[in-house]
Amino acid sequence: MSLRTDAVNHVSYGNISSPDIKGAKITGVFGENVFTLKTAREYLSDEAYKSLTASVRGGKKIERAVASQIASGMRAWAESKGVTHYTHWFQPLTGTTAEKHDSFFTLKSDGTAIEEFEGAALIQQEPDASSFPNGGLRATFEARGYSAWDPSSPPFIIEIGNGKTLCIPTIFIAYTGESLDYKAPLMKAVESLNKAAVTVCNYFDKNVTKVTPTLGWEQEYFVIDEALVNARPDLVQCGRTVFGFTPAKGQQLEDHYFGSIPERVYAFMRDFENESYKLGIPLRTRHNEVAPAQFECAPIFEEVNIAVDHNILLMDVMSRVAKRHRLVVLLHEKPFAGINGSGKHNNWSLATDTGINLLAPGKTPKTNLMFLTFFVNTIKAVHDYADILRASIASASNDFRLGANEAPPAIISVFIGDYLTKVLNDVESRVNSKFDEQDEAILKLDLHRSIPELMIDNTDRNRTSPFAFTGNKFEFRAVGSTANCALPMTILNTIVADTLNKFSEEVEALIAKGDKKEIAIMQVIQKYIVTSKKILFEGDGYSEAWHKEAEKRGLPNLKTTPVALDAMVTEKAKKVFLENGIYTHAEIEARHEIELEKYIKKVQIEARVMGDLATNHIIPAAIKYQNELLKNVSLLREAALPEKLYKGQLTLLKDVSTHIQQVYENVHAMVEERKVANNLTDTREKAIAYEAKVKTQYFDKIRYHVDKLEQLVDDELWTLPKYRELLFLR
Ligand code: ADP
Numbered sequence: 001m002s003l004r005t006d007a008v009n010h011v012s013y014g015n016i017s018s019p020d021i022k023g024a025k026i027t028g029v030f031g032e033n034v035f036t037l038k039t040a041r042e043y044l045s046d047e048a049y050k051s052l053t054a055s056v057r058g059g060k061k062i063e064r065a066v067a068s069q070i071a072s073g074m075r076a077w078a079e080s081k082g083v084t085h086y087t088h089w090f091q092p093l094t095g096t097t098a099e100k101h102d103s104f105f106t107l108k109s110d111g112t113a114i115e116e117f118e119g120a121a122l123i124q125q126e127p128d129a130s131s132f133p134n135g136g137l138r139a140t141f142e143a144r145g146y147s148a149w150d151p152s153s154p155p156f157i158i159e160i161g162n163g164k165t166l167c168i169p170t171i172f173i174a175y176t177g178e179s180l181d182y183k184a185p186l187m188k189a190v191e192s193l194n195k196a197a198v199t200v201c202n203y204f205d206k207n208v209t210k211v212t213p214t215l216g217w218e219q220e221y222f223v224i225d226e227a228l229v230n231a232r233p234d235l236v237q238c239g240r241t242v243f244g245f246t247p248a249k250g251q252q253l254e255d256h257y258f259g260s261i262p263e264r265v266y267a268f269m270r271d272f273e274n275e276s277y278k279l280g281i282p283l284r285t286r287h288n289e290v291a292p293a294q295f296e297c298a299p300i301f302e303e304v305n306i307a308v309d310h311n312i313l314l315m316d317v318m319s320r321v322a323k324r325h326r327l328v329v330l331l332h333e334k335p336f337a338g339i340n341g342s343g344k345h346n347n348w349s350l351a352t353d354t355g356i357n358l359l360a361p362g363k364t365p366k367t368n369l370m371f372l373t374f375f376v377n378t379i380k381a382v383h384d385y386a387d388i389l390r391a392s393i394a395s396a397s398n399d400f401r402l403g404a405n406e407a408p409p410a411i412i413s414v415f416i417g418d419y420l421t422k423v424l425n426d427v428e429s430r431v432n433s434k435f436d437e438q439d440e441a442i443l444k445l446d447l448h449r450s451i452p453e454l455m456i457d458n459t460d461r462n463r464t465s466p467f468a469f470t471g472n473k474f475e476f477r478a479v480g481s482t483a484n485c486a487l488p489m490t491i492l493n494t495i496v497a498d499t500l501n502k503f504s505e506e507v508e509a510l511i512a513k514g515d516k517k518e519i520a521i522m523q524v525i526q527k528y529i530v531t532s533k534k535i536l537f538e539g540d541g542y543s544e545a546w547h548k549e550a551e552k553r554g555l556p557n558l559k560t561t562p563v564a565l566d567a568m569v570t571e572k573a574k575k576v577f578l579e580n581g582i583y584t585h586a587e588i589e590a591r592h593e594i595e596l597e598k599y600i601k602k603v604q605i606e607a608r609v610m611g612d613l614a615t616n617h618i619i620p621a622a623i624k625y626q627n628e629l630l631k632n633v634s635l636l637r638e639a640a641l642p643e644k645l646y647k648g649q650l651t652l653l654k655d656v657s658t659h660i661q662q663v664y665e666n667v668h669a670m671v672e673e674r675k676v677a678n679n680l681t682d683t684r685e686k687a688i689a690y691e692a693k694v695k696t697q698y699f700d701k702i703r704y705h706v707d708k709l710e711q712l713v714d715d716e717l718w719t720l721p722k723y724r725e726l727l728f729l730r
Pocket residue numbers: 214215216217218298299300301302347348349350357470472473
């Protein structure tokens with residue numbers, strides 16, 4: 001029996017029931033495994049609790065002695081839940097999470113066994129970090145990296161089977177202080193944005209003392225039966241299929257989108273949702289997506305740092321829970337050719353400590369001017385730094401999706417809807433028309449009456465835009481489904497912080513010259529509208545016309561990762577990162593190197609998997625069929641049948657032989673190109689060679705011939721599960 005038939009026979013059609021939520025209410029379990037401030041209150045002394053709250057809310061430093069008290073409180077809570085181990089949980093630049101478990105259990109010097117968790121162990125650890133990517137920042141022999149506690153993200157308990165581990169969210173830094181993870185720069189960007197935004201807010205409202213970016217992500221994913229996945233080495237090793245003929249029925253009927261959720265997947269969803277609730281991940285939405293076997297979930301938005309942790313945690317939880325259901329979750333941006341891929345929309349806004357969403361139009365002219373200020377500054381930021389924003393979402397897997405006519409293009413543009421387009425045009429022309437100080441007309445733009453109602457109707461129509469205003473937030477839609485949101489969120493918050501800083505400088509300069517505050521603000525807003533206009537686009541982002549138009553406008557359109565990443569290390573980028581305290585030059589150069597290396601490795605692995613599959617699965621199956629045809633033809637000849645009666649077989653034989661030969665030749669040529677690429681010493685050149693010479697030149701070509709063979713060869717002989725099986729059997 002072939003791997004494939006065996007797999008098909010082992011598809012687990014039955015449901016594994018999901019455990020029921022206690023008391024049937026989500027609130028009953030929500031945050032049960034999280035050391036929230038509420039829980040902390042029960043376990044900590046007044047002093048320790050106050051110190052922790054001050055740190056969570058205001059970023060105040062926690063003294064060592066107090067940290068020890070907090071650590072014992074945490075241990076007491078964790079032990080009450082059956083926890084035996086703890087770990088610092090961090091987000092190294094591999095893109096996943098890392099943990100190294102230590103037990104509370106230890107021996108005293110006289111051999112007495114005790115359980116303890118000291119302040120020092122809570123605050124800082126030194127995992128052997130030599131094999132995490134560091135882009136040359138930390139000499140490998142030194143191997144020193146520190147994980148340091150981030151009190152702003154609450155500790156949580158991960159349950160795996162009966163094992164329970166207390167996870168402490170941490171940042172990861174080198175011995176020399178450079179950050180080696182995704183979280184530390186994000187926290188710096190959040191702080192930089194806070195400062196810049198509070199200054200601007202105070203023009204309108206003196207009560208604001210803190211501004212926090214908010215993030216609500218939407219996670220798309222595929223769910224496939226485990227037995228079938230295991231029979232596809234490409235899915236196992238690359239998370240995507242490198243071969244596979246698109247089945248007769250794909251997504252053309254559009255019958256999957258928002259359809260009823262298949263029962264087995266539903267049981268899985270309830271199970272991972274339940275686990276997520278316990279971890280305090282506020283999941284809210286679940287539905288089918290466009291492609292068969294594709295789904296989406298989304299939580300209620302949170303502060304960006306927490307939302308990022310929750311997303312990366314959720315991806316882990318989903319993958320583990322799926323196993324219990326004999327399913328596999330594919331988070332890859334493009335697991336299947338010919339049908340839609342997966343993204344992760346990042347809904348982003350800014351919230352004040354006075355409870356205002358700065359990107360929600362207000363009810364009075366004054367709050368609307370505040371809205372307009374943040375709205376226009378965001379557009380200006382995206383305009384000025386579109387290339388860096390593009391670089392922040394660049395990855396080998398996202399390259400398959402961006403610009404593939406189902407996802408936003410690699411061209412960054414901003415969609416704002418008809419109404420706000422009109423508002424911006426109004427502001428532009430009114431401020432232009434001989435504005436004098438007495439003229440209050442601009443302040444009477446009447447935004448307050450019309451915006452809120454119209455907004456809902458007008459903003460979310462365009463699904464083809466990579467960066468769209470959706471009523472009370474911007475939605476960055478080009479983020480890939482496997483991505484850690486921290487990177488795009490770091491960049492977005494940094495560029496907005498930078499723009500706001502420049503904005504207040506310009507406003508101050510005008511005020512110093514004697515302009516009234518509101519007038520000064522309007523002047524700068526007007527200027528920003530004019531200078532960033534070319535980033536606004538309301539049309540179809542998937543269309544060829546837009547690509548031409550964007551080129552005319554001078555908007556960058558970098559389709560591949562190795563070149564898109566250049567934007568990370570331009571003088572402009574280095575300046576904005578340094579000035580806002582996000583990355584030093586050394587840090588950003590290291591990151592650039594790491595991203596290039598990741599790209600190279602991903603393409604390298606895919607190329608190898610392609611070669612292996614072609615050699616060990618495709619060609620042998622095709623040869624068997626070729627032999628059958630040969631036998632058949634020679635028997636027919638022996639029987640002296642006229643050739644016109646087996647012309648079909650002869651054509652088949654010719655076609656099969658041609659495709660076998662093509663697969664063989666191209667796989668070998670690809671291996672040669674890999675060798676050439678591997679000899680390049682410059683990382684960027686190597687990445688470009690892998691992109692242009694290995695991937696672009698051979699992947700589609702090899703796939704074309706393999707997929708042709710899949711259509712020709714006897715189904716019984718084909719060893720890899722086919723798309724129709726992967727996508728529809730469950
Ligand atoms: P959809 O985009 O599917 O129409 P919604 O617009 O209701 O759905 O929300 C999508 C996501 O946007 C949700 O995750 C939601 O929490 C998030 N969101 C809503 N308001 C904000 C906000 N102020 N800041 C960040 N994210 C938000």
